[in-house]
Structure formats: structure tokens, C-alpha cells
Amino acid sequence: MGRLNAPVNWSQQMKNFVESYPLDIEGINPDTDLAHAVQKDAIQNxxxxxxxxxxxxxxxxFKIDxxxxxxxxxxxDTGTTGLTGHPSLSRSQLERLTTDQYRKEKWSRMQALGYSHPELGSEIGARGQGKFIFIGSSENNEMIFDTLRADEVYRVGHWETEKNKPLMSPKEGNEAKEYxxxxxxxxxxxxxxxxIIPQPKSEVWRAxxxxxxxxxxxxxxYISSTWWEALRNGRSIIIKVEESGIEKEVEPPKIYQQFKNDPDFFEHLRRTSTGKPCQENFPGCIVEELVIAYSxxxxxxxxxxxxLQRGEMTVERFDPTHGNPHLARHDVFRNHIFGWLIMNREGDRELKKTERSCHYHFNQKRGTLALELFGRNGWLSRMVEEFARQMGYAAGGREIAGADRTLTFVNQVMREVFGFTEPTRLGGKSKKEEATKYEKRRRRIIRPQIxxxxxxxxxxxxxxxEKVSNIRVRVANYSDLPMKYKLRMTLNRKKGLRIEDEKEKLLLVNRDGEIPPSDKTEWSDKQTIHFDEEDYKxxxxxxxxxxxxxxxxxKREARKLIYLNVDPPPGGGILKEITADTLEPPENRLQYKKIIGEDKKLTVILNDIHPLYELNAKGRSKEPSEDYQIECALNAILDYDFESEGKVVDRKDWNLIRDLMEKYEQFSSTIGETSKARQEFLFDVFKRK
Structure with a gap:
């Protein structure tokens, strides 16, 4: 029995395809959203x-008449190979090609309707879907395309959706030129x-x-923000309006150029050529450059x-506050962070496997590099948390008296009693928790830099x-107006949380002046401080x-700490830092919060409005006792361990511990709910103190 070609409503197909593009994105004007998709697919091709x-x-x-x-x-485009390959290869012919041969058949791939080579099915661009956005951008659902190749072959194709057979057989040579x-x-x-897109829709030409x-x-x-890396690499992209003679070459965003010329103008974090986030599961994938900056x-x-870059293109932008526990969800911070993440070729190839066909998102599937890098609490999230600490936005809390001694004692206990010398030996895949309270940041206008x-x-x-050398300071003006300023830079000795003796202050810089808008002063003259024993304690x-x-x-302050003949706060061991802060709902009833950093070390934030904190506070300063700090820190370590692999309790009979936990479901302790295992753990530790 014969078979018939099923009728296809191509106009509806084009409409459905265009509507499938996720163009409801911040920064895309809904009146010109099709233009964004057109430029993205065209330049990528x-x-x-x-x-x-x-x-x-x-x-x-890009030219309109x-x-x-x-x-x-x-x-x-020029400086390309053109659409190489044979005209109109069939699906069976394409399937018989090797992957290298298939890639060279650019003309047939341009004509292919949602088909990809069996070995390239996961690769973006393999299906040739981008052409449909060009067709759907025409009022007539029409597209003409031609190419000139190095072998002097000139060819023309034409898609007319309203035709019974919309795709014209390609024409070559003189026939193509006449057409x-x-x-x-x-x-x-x-x-x-x-x-060539005849009769472009208003959502295109209005752009x-x-x-x-x-x-x-x-x-x-759209081009500047999507293809800034290509532009930075010397690619030329031009916009023309033929009738008015307007021709404009697109440049990278001004703030990106400003960062390139003077990165120190911005508070920023930068990492280059690091394979750390990929080395375990994706060897060979390298983060060539990560920049997180504050404007x-x-x-x-x-x-x-x-x-988030792939192939010199911004696929999507990572919102540091969306679904990310490291930062507050307030617009003051969210609206001022910019940056980029660029991978090496191996990383690009790995990311390409999870890039969606529309080129606007990465699928963060389990076991993918995209999840490892961009997922909730992934590597990029932890880098944002590190930058937030640098900026004073992370839930780090304030210093508390005795914290250094607490860190030393707890890390010593974990080493000597349980044999844990490295944080990676405690627990496995962590369930990171972050505090959600952040002090609303005041907009800074002038700011010192050291x-x-x-x-x-x-x-x-x-x-x-020894000496601290090349000490310099300058002031940056972030406003649109010239600003007068006064600047003082001093050296002070600290004891606890306070300046110990004003008489020991060393005045390094004391000056004033005026800074032009969006500018900065020159660095001050370099100074050196010699820390001799007879002059300094x-x-x-x-x-x-x-x-x-x-x-x-x-008023704004920048600080640099110096530890003279004493060790900085302990960096070795499982516990990295212990601070205090006021936790807000829904965390306000917790005794503490814990943060697991990229290095898998633990930061503990004590809740200073918890009743047990107040009961353990001492003196006028209302600082918590060291015993209380130690108890909370050890509880947090056990929390982390219970949530992962239970390596601490593995030292005992786990079945017995589990039975005891089921028998004693709830009992009074520093965190309201705990377990018999935790009580035994704390008893063993505090017996040594």
C-alpha cells in the first residue's frame, strides 16, 4: 500500500518554534525580543x-534598507568558509558520513529539518534549528540564503513557508546569480x-x-552583551542602515572595557587557569578566567x-542571589554585580553537551559540568560567597572575644581525639547552609583602596x-559628580576588638582634594614600615x-591586618571561623548557623538573640563564654558529619548509636534537639578541657 506525505501547517510550526524561545529575560525589550534571538543564532552560526x-x-x-x-x-559574514558541502544530501546519505565529513556538509545541515547525525545528537547546532528563527522573523515566514566558497561555488537557497514544498532546490553559478x-x-x-529576511517583523526592525x-x-x-568576548578577541560585528548611511561597529560593554583597563577601580575577585572545580570528575576542563566585580x-x-560563556558567547547570566544561600536577596547587591566565567576548549566542549538548543540556558543535569559549576551551591556559588565575604555581604557576623582560642582548641581536639587533620576527611557531600540575614548595604560614593x-x-x-613595604592608598569616586574628600591612613595596634592605645598610632597619609566623576586619585607614594622589637609590641x-x-x-574605611610575631587566626583544621550575628526569621530560633566553604571548612555563626547565648554571655561586653563557643562549634561539626557520612560516630557502634537516637527522640540541649551520640561526643571532648 502506498504512503502519502502528511500535510504540514508550516506557518503554525514557525509560530510554535519562535514562541519556544525563552526571551522573557531581564535586559531584553519585549518589543524587540526577536532581534535578540536573531543576532544570537546568526553570529553563532x-x-x-x-x-x-x-x-x-x-x-x-547586520543591515536593514x-x-x-x-x-x-x-x-x-566574511572570514568564514561559507556553506560548504554538497547540495541537498538526503538523510540516509548524511547518516553514512563520518562525524568530520558531516560537519563539513554545512549546506545540507542548513536545509535539514530537525535532524542531527547519530553521533552528534547531543551537540548544540547539530540540528540546524537556528534557521527557523530567521524564517519566523519574517512577516512572510520566508528566508533567502546564499553563499560563496573558496572553490568559487556560488549557491542560493530559498524557504517559502506558504509553498506546498517550502524549500527550493538550490541553484548554483549563473542561475543562482540571476535568481x-x-x-x-x-x-x-x-x-x-x-x-536575507524579507519583510522583517517589527520585533526585529525596531531593534x-x-x-x-x-x-x-x-x-x-544585544550584540555587545552577548558577544562581548568575541568583540574583545577582535571579532568585528557591524550594524548598518542603508538608507541613512549609518554604520556602527559594536564594541564590548563600557564597564567591561573599564575593568580591562583598570581592574583595581572595582572591588573584585579574579581566578585564572584553575582546574580545581573540575579535576575530580572532568579532568582537562579548566576555568580560564572567572571575574566577579562590584560596580x-x-x-x-x-x-x-x-x-556564563561558551564559544565566545554569553549563554546565560548567573544571578548571584537567585536560589543562592550565600547572598542576600536584595536589589542593592544584585543590581551591582557583574563578571564572567570562561572555560578552556575542553570545558567548552563539555558545557556544549548541556546547552539547550535555543542557546539561552544550560541543563544542570546530574553528573554534568554545568551542575558542578553553576548548580545550587556549586563552585561558582562558593566563589560568590568568597567575594561576598570580601565585600562584607556574606553572613560572616562580627568578631567575638576568645574566638581564636576556640578555633585552636576545637581543631586540636579534632586532630588529637579523632585523628581528623584535613576537613575533607570529615563528611562527604555536604549540605551547605548559609545565614540569610545581611545588613542592607549603603551606596558608597567615594571609597579608599589599599x-x-x-x-x-x-x-x-x-x-x-621584617618590614611591610609598598604601602599605597588612593580614593575612587563612583558618583557622576566631582567629589571633595579627606583621607587619613594610619597604623594602629589592636587588642581584642578595640584599638589599644591611641598614642601608638602611626600617621601614614593625611590629605584632601577633589576627584572628577567616575575617576580615582593617583596612588600615594610608597611607604615602608619596619617592625623592630624596640619600637613595636x-x-x-x-x-x-x-x-x-x-x-x-x-565615611568609608579600607583595612589591612598585620600579625606581628603572632599567628593569624588558625587556618588549619576543620573549623575556620566562629562569629556572632542576629539571625532573622525563620532562623531566629536557631542557636547557630553553619557555612561550608569551598575548602570544606566550617564557619559557625552564633545567634546572639538566642536565650542560651544570653545565658552564657559574660561581662559588660555580653560576649559568649569560650565553653559556649566550643560547644556550639562541636555541635555544628557533628551536624555536618551526621548530614554526610557519619565518620565521627563511625568510631563507635553505629547500630547502637542509631538505636539510642530512636529511643531518645528529643531531649534538652544547646540546640533543642540532638542525640545521645552528640552528648557522648561532647562529654569526651569537654572532659579533656
């Missing part, structure tokens, strides 16, 4: 076909490919409005967050007879730079 022998010649040009209701939009001239276009002169404005047109913003000015919507060099790189400890010192207006407003 061109980069995939780049001539590797002449990469500097790469150019993509007139600024309103244009007759066409063309996207033309394209019939639409008022000249054949291509340079090797490359051209996409070309106001191209000469300070902020640029929407198309320029004093609120960022444009399209630049908020950390750009640079110095310690005697030993990577250590803040200074021995008697051992202990903790702080170099403090304070800037403010002449009226004493907008």
Missing part, C-alpha cells in the same frame, strides 16, 4: 564556520554566507531604532550577573625585624584608610 586560517578577517554585518518598516534584513538579482541583491563578492543614541539601539546592546553604579539589566606587600607572600604574619595591627567628605559624610 558564523563563528562555527570561521576560517581558522584567517580568523582576523572575521566580520558579521531603511530605519522603519524595512523591506529586508541581511546578515552577512538573487531578481530580488534586487547583488551576488556575494567575498567568501562567506548571507541570510535598529535610535542607533546614534548614547546607549545605542537595542540590536547594538558602584547600578548596572544595565543586560549586564547584571555573571556571564595596596601593600607582606614579607612572606600569602601570609599576614610579620616577624620582628607583638600582636595584631591594622592599617586603616578612611575617606570622607570635608563635612564628615560618606
Amino acid at each position: 558564523s563563528l562555527d564556520a570561521i576560517d581558522k586560517d584567517n580568523p582576523k578577517d572575521f566580520t558579521v554585518e 531603511k530605519i522603519t518598516s524595512p523591506d529586508y534584513l541581511t546578515v552577512t 538573487i538579482e531578481g530580488f534586487g541583491f547583488s551576488p556575494l563578492d567575498n567568501i562567506g554566507t548571507r541570510i 535598529f531604532l535610535f542607533p546614534l543614541s548614547d546607549d545605542g539601539c537595542d540590536m547594538e546592546r 558602584e553604579k547600578e548596572l544595565p539589566d543586560e549586564l547584571k550577573g555573571i556571564a 595596596k601593600l606587600e607582606y614579607p612572606t607572600k600569602g601570609s599576614r604574619r610579620v616577624e620582628f625585624g 607583638e600582636g595584631k595591627y591594622v592599617i586603616s584608610a578612611v575617606s570622607q567628605t570635608p563635612e564628615g559624610k560618606l
